[in-house]
Amino acid sequence: xxxxxxxxxxxxxxxPAVLAQEWPxxxxxxxxxxxxxxxxDALARVVAQKLTLMWGQQVIVENKAGVxxxxxxxxxxxxxxxxSTLLMxxxxxxxxxxxxxPKLRYNIERDFTPIVLVGVTPNLLxxxxxQGAKTVKDLVALCKAKPGAVSFGSxxxxxxxxxxxxxxxLRAKVDAxxxxxxxxxxxxxxxxxAQIQYSFETMTAATPHVKNGRVVAIAQTRTKRAKGHPxxxxxxxxxxxxxxxxxxxxxxxxxxxxxxxTSKINRDVNTILAMPDVQEKLDTYGAExxxxxxxxxxxxxxxxxxxxxxxVKEANVKIEA
Numbered sequence: 395x396x397x398x399x400x401x402x403x404x405x406x407x408x409x410p411a412v413l414a415q416e417w418p419x420x421x422x423x424x425x426x427x428x429x430x431x432x433x434x435d436a437l438a439r440v441v442a443q444k445l446t447l448m449w450g451q452q453v454i455v456e457n458k459a460g461v462x463x464x465x466x467x468x469x470x471x472x473x474x475x476x477x478s479t480l481l482m483x484x485x486x487x488x489x490x491x492x493x494x495x496p497k498l499r500y501n502i503e504r505d506f507t508p509i510v511l512v513g514v515t516p517n518l519l520x521x522x523x524x525q526g527a528k529t530v531k532d533l534v535a536l537c538k539a540k541p542g543a544v545s546f547g548s549x550x551x552x553x554x555x556x557x558x559x560x561x562x563x564l565r566a567k568v569d570a571x572x573x574x575x576x577x578x579x580x581x582x583x584x585x586x587x588a589q590i591q592y593s594f595e596t597m598t599a600a601t602p603h604v605k606n607g608r609v610v611a612i613a614q615t616r617t618k619r620a621k622g623h624p625x626x627x628x629x630x631x632x633x634x635x636x637x638x639x640x641x642x643x644x645x646x647x648x649x650x651x652x653x654x655x656t657s658k659i660n661r662d663v664n665t666i667l668a669m670p671d672v673q674e675k676l677d678t679y680g681a682e683x684x685x686x687x688x689x690x691x692x693x694x695x696x697x698x699x700x701x702x703x704x705x706v707k708e709a710n711v712k713i714e715a
Contacts, residue, residue, distance in 0.1 A: 417477050417655050421452040424645070425470050426482045427463030428549060431579025433598025433679065434463070437512055437643050438482040440675055444666040459576050462550030463487040464495065471505035475650030480659070481506070483646040485554045489698035493706040494552040494713050502699070507651040508691040510663045511644040513681025516616040517558050517594040518601075518626065520609045522585050525592070530613050530632035533592065537568035545571045547581040547590040551713040555581075557702065558594035558615055558639035560709045565634050585609060596641045597623065597680030615639040620680035642698070643681070644691050660688055 422445070426438045435457060442453040458466040467487035473479040481487075483506070491498055500506075521528055527536040537544050548555035551574045563570060573590050575581040578599035584590050586608045593600075597620060603609045604623075611626045617638050619628055629637035645663060647656065666672055667685045676684065705711075 417658065418449055418451045420478065421454055422449075422477065423454050423456045423479050424482055425456050425458055425466045425479060427458060427460070427466030427484060427487060428577035429457055429459045429579045431582070431599070432549065432577045433515065433596035433641065434482050434484055434643055435579075436598050436679065437676075437681060440672060441512060441645070441663060441666060444669070444672065445662065448662055448666070462491070462553040462556075464491050464498070464552075467491070467506075468499050470646075470648060471500040473648050475507070475648045475652065477647065477651060477655040477659075479648065480509070481646045482512075483508070483644045483695075485640070485642050485698060485702075486550070486552065488646070488695050489702050490552055490554065490557060490706075492699055493703040494711065502695065505649045507647040507649060507656055508688050508695060509645040509647060509651075509656055510660045510688065511642065511684050511686060511691045511694055512663070512667070513676055513679070513684040514616075514640050514642040515597040515680040515682070516614040516620050516623075516628075517555060517639055517641055518597050518604065518611050518623070518680075519562075519592065519613040519615070519629070520585070520595050520600050520604065520611055521592050522588050522590070523608060523610060524588050525610070528610050528612060530627075530629065530634075533612065534566045534568060537566065537570050541569040542571055544592065545573050545590040547573045547575055547585055547593040547595075549578050549581060549596075550574045550576060552711075554639065554641040555594045555596070556713075557705060557711065560711050561637065561639050561705060562594065562629075562634075564709050565637060582609070594639065598641070601679055614680070620682065621677045622680045642694075644684075644694075646691075656688055 438455045445453040463484045463486040470481040527533045546559045604611045617630045664685045
């Protein structure tokens, strides 16, 4: 009776907090918009494993690949706001798609609740080990010598990798062949197998293959070098001033996710991101600047939407709906 009275009083004063304490009472899914083997999947699994231990409740990563992450976002936007289904939100679905897909079936502000930014990574400009051009200067020369023939893979039309390529083409004044895939996993398989030549791949997905020598890192696409790749020059250092094309990841829920659940996930993921073993993995992948409040993540999403809308317009990027 005493405990019941306490809960009743607490629910009157702080219902969201109590709700957050009682949740989750069943498994939770984190939906990833790409196949296994890519950067989004890798970071989602790091977070899911830690949350499973922290909550004593299974947190499952579910892959729903397609349309550069948009299909997964559409799916989560339509799920109930009970906290059972979350999205590993991504630059593709939350910053690029609104400018590239006028018939997008979701609205970022209405249909999603930002929870926490997990990390921002550079893309790595990578080459298959058999390629001759392994510097930015040599790659630009190759593209100029063979306009439209040098192949660059991406995780899909309208993906962060695709937009990084478009930025490169604009800045270098070259043409190249864009080869879209359904995620980083199959892209990297073909790059290693010499079916394609280059890619502006996420550092998260590319790093293991760079470390084992299957691909070569030519440059990275933030204006500062990532901790995990201190010896790889930035595009800015290679003569492309201000060249910054990142990939980022964060947890989001459906639009009607309660404040209590949002607060709990935010607090727990911030705790996870500060763990030394997680920090080590994030540094290796080049995922930096994660954590903070839901409000910080929401503002970050808005700024990224504005930035890439300008790039899409300047480069006149068109993709099939």
